Amino acid sequence: MKAMTIQQFGDENVFELNDVNKPELKPGHVLVKIAASSVNTVDTMIRSMGDELPIAPPLPAILGMDFAGTVEAIGEGVEGFSAGDEVYGCAGGLADLPGALAEYIVADARLMAHKANNLSMREAAALPLVGITAYEGLLRAGIKAQQKVLVHGGSGGVGHIALQLAKHFGAEVYSTGGGEQQLALIEELGATGINYKTESVEDYVAKYSSGEGFDLIFDSVGGPNMLNSFSAAALNGQIATTVAMTELDLSxxxxxxxxxxxxxxxxxxxxxxxxxxxxxxxxxxxxxAEAGALRPIVDEQSFSLSEAGSAHARLASGAAMGKVVIDI
Known part of the structure; x- marks a missing residue:
């Protein structure tokens, strides 16, 4: 099969299109013919940082965590999937798990599911990592209907999904963004947009919560921004963050x-x-998604498998609106 491989870690030019052995089916796994994969920040971190990250795969490696495609064969012990099913998941591209920048993947059946009928393969491929992250964060933080929820970075990959899910769970949703395009997307997805560049935390807490703060904050920016989350939170509030590799004063x-x-x-x-x-x-x-309450936003630029490096560069540029997707 065709696959984009890396022989070394580095910039986006390290990708090479090669012929590699098609993966062999094994118990508990499913062979999937991949239609699309999406690029996540963690993919670019692994590619550039390599062994500095404990999650990096051994070289040579096939990166790419998210996939959408069609089941070609099922392994021993797998139930609920059949050949021809359209599926999606996040199942490789790190540690000892070969990734999705290839024509096929052998994925653990526990790391995938049937894709939504009303989503394209490109949309489905954009969803797994960010969707699982957003869903897990909101549920662990105990989201409830009528809560005031603030999403930091609501136009980003994880943020725009968290925003939609919070709305689906019945919350009153607000979200920060840093420009007209970002704020327009936030409003389009059903949240109240907050320009963090022109409105201080104190200002928007006063404006939207009568100074009491938000019940739940989903912080997809993290790092030093968690201090803003602390300031914006109500007493006994809940904060979920996806970026906690930092040192902060928790006072x-x-x-x-x-x-x-x-x-x-x-x-x-x-x-x-x-x-x-x-x-x-x-x-x-x-x-x-099939209920019409969730749709991943896909960036307008499309990339083929051989253009995986350009797709990584597109994400790193910050110019993409929505998830960057690679057609396999």
Whole structure:
């Protein structure tokens, strides 16, 4: 099969299009003919940082975590899937799991689900990693109907999904963005947009919560921005963050009695534990999408398999609106 491989870690030019052996089916797994894969920030981090990250695969490697495609064969012990089924998942591209920048993947059946009938292969490929992250974060933070929810970075990959899911769960949703395009997308998806460049935390807390703060904050920006989340949170508020690799003063979180939930959705893939949870979440995301309450935004630029490096560059440029998708 054709695959984009890397022989070394580095910039986006390290990708090479090669012929490699088609992966062999094994028990508990499904052979999928891949139609599309999407690029996540963690993919670009692995490619550029390599062994500095404990999740990096051994070289040579096939990167790419997300996929959508069609089942070609099922392994021993697999139930619920048949040849010809259209599926999606996040199942490779790190540690010892070969990735999705290839014509085929052998994926653990617990890391995939049937894709939504009303989503294209490109849209479905854009959803798994960000969808699981957003869903897990909101549920771990105990989202409830009528809560005031703030999403930091609501036009980004994870953020625009968290925004839609929070709305689906009945919350009153607000979201920060940094420009006209970003804010327009946030409003289009049903949230109240907040320009963090022109409105201070104090200003929008006063404006939208009568100074009391938000019940739940999904912080897809993280790092130093978590201090803004602490400031924007209500007393005993809940904060879910996807970027916690930082050092912060937790004093304000202490005095406000905040709960902090760190979301690292790769744990089931890395440790082969709780993988059934990813199957469950993907099934829920399919149901929500088919109900018309969730649609991933795909960037206007498209890329072929041989253009994987350009797709990585597109994501890194910050110019993409929505998820960058590679057609296989």
């Amino acid at each position: 304000e979180a202490h005095f406000k009695g905040l709960s902090l939930h760190v979301i690292f959705m790769l744990i089931p893939m890395l440790h082969n534990q709780y993988r059934e949870q990813h199957h469950h979440i993907l099934r829920e995301l399919t149901n929500i």
